[in-house]
Amino acid sequence: MPIQHAILALCSLSTTALIAPRAATPALTRVRVETLNFGEMLQNVARQVGGARASAAASQTAGEKLKALLGKAEGVDPAEIAAACADDVLYEDMASSTFKGPAAVAAYFTTKYQGCRIAVEKTAGNATTGGMTWRREKVGDSSVYGLRGTTYCRFDEGGKLLYVREGSEPLLKPGEATEALLKAVTANVEKEDTPATYEPRAPTGAVAVADYLWNEAYPKGATPAVALELFAEDIRYEDFNYPAPFLGKPAVKEFVEAFDIPGIDFVPLEISGGDVDGGACCFTWIVKVNGQDGPKGISFYESDGAGKISYIRDIPATTPAPLQAIAALVNPELRVFSPRAD
Numbered sequence: 001m002p003i004q005h006a007i008l009a010l011c012s013l014s015t016t017a018l019i020a021p022r023a024a025t026p027a028l029t030r031v032r033v034e035t036l037n038f039g040e041m042l043q044n045v046a047r048q049v050g051g052a053r054a055s056a057a058a059s060q061t062a063g064e065k066l067k068a069l070l071g072k073a074e075g076v077d078p079a080e081i082a083a084a085c086a087d088d089v090l091y092e093d094m095a096s097s098t099f100k101g102p103a104a105v106a107a108y109f110t111t112k113y114q115g116c117r118i119a120v121e122k123t124a125g126n127a128t129t130g131g132m133t134w135r136r137e138k139v140g141d142s143s144v145y146g147l148r149g150t151t152y153c154r155f156d157e158g159g160k161l162l163y164v165r166e167g168s169e170p171l172l173k174p175g176e177a178t179e180a181l182l183k184a185v186t187a188n189v190e191k192e193d194t195p196a197t198y199e200p201r202a203p204t205g206a207v208a209v210a211d212y213l214w215n216e217a218y219p220k221g222a223t224p225a226v227a228l229e230l231f232a233e234d235i236r237y238e239d240f241n242y243p244a245p246f247l248g249k250p251a252v253k254e255f256v257e258a259f260d261i262p263g264i265d266f267v268p269l270e271i272s273g274g275d276v277d278g279g280a281c282c283f284t285w286i287v288k289v290n291g292q293d294g295p296k297g298i299s300f301y302e303s304d305g306a307g308k309i310s311y312i313r314d315i316p317a318t319t320p321a322p323l324q325a326i327a328a329l330v331n332p333e334l335r336v337f338s339p340r341a342d
Contacts, residue, residue, distance in 0.1 A: 146334020
């Protein structure tokens with residue numbers, strides 16, 4: 001019960017209820033005195049309200065907490081974001097730099113997100129790790145949108161934001177050129193003819209599937225066919241190196257098989273938890289090229305009611321991102337050259 005409701009309820013008592021009758025018995029008088037202990041009653045109500053709020057906050061996933069902090073209709077509040085950060089927070093924007101400490105994070109949001117809002121599309125996570133997909137919109141105008149992205153987050157035990165990786169789409173879509181470059185770089189690498197050692201399983205839910213594929217199956221010799229068995233027939237796969245998503249399993253099959261290149265390994269760094277059914281997760285990764293560190297990245301997985309992966313968004317690092325810098329001058333709110341509509 002909100003505190004103001006309790007006060008109104010007490011004030012609505014009739015005056016006769018507040019005056020003890022002349023012939024009142026000691027027991028009745030004592031009951032009325034205890035009932036009219038306003039201070040104690042208000043303290044109890046305040047404790048109940050505070051406990052309810054704390055319980056609600058604790059039940060939010062990390063992705064939901066991040067959405068509440070960054071996805072406000074009126075736009076971001078850099079001071080509020082700084083207050084939500086741990087003293088040693090690291091905010092990694094793959095399109096620019098890594099910012100250390102609340103003051104640096106506040107300055108980053110003041111510069112990059114002035115005049116726009118982060119419209120959150122999907123969220124994922126458990127109490128401490130998670131993420132969200134989003135797009136930039138002008139404050140008060142959702143008819144068009146601009147740059148799209150994904151953000152991974154980790155909170156500390158005290159509920160403060162401790163680590164963030166933000167990825168946004170490259171404005172130049174180098175998809176097929178990237179594929180050709182990777183194949184050229186690894187041209188002298190022969191595919192090892194070694195038996196696979198992974199345990200064939202059929203996990204369900206985004207969290208379990210991501211963990212199985214990237215921490216178990218692929219490192220132990222699985223082919224893309226293993227992943228395809230865990231994908232929904234109507235999967236939507238957004239790789240932001242390409243101008244359009246891959247729709248349906250046949251299109252996704254052709255895409256993932258093209259990147260099954262010897263000498264190229266995708267190594268997961270942090271995989272978020274998920275909600276009760278693990279229906280969505282966000283994770284960070286790095287590409288190893290011939291054993292050397294290559295591009296960083298971020299992904300978002302969502303599963304359908306059957307536990308199959310129905311949605312994927314992949315974003316590779318875009319540092320340096322000269323086109324984003326130019327687009328910011330042309331259209332600072334949306335940071336694209338041509339706004340888009342659904």
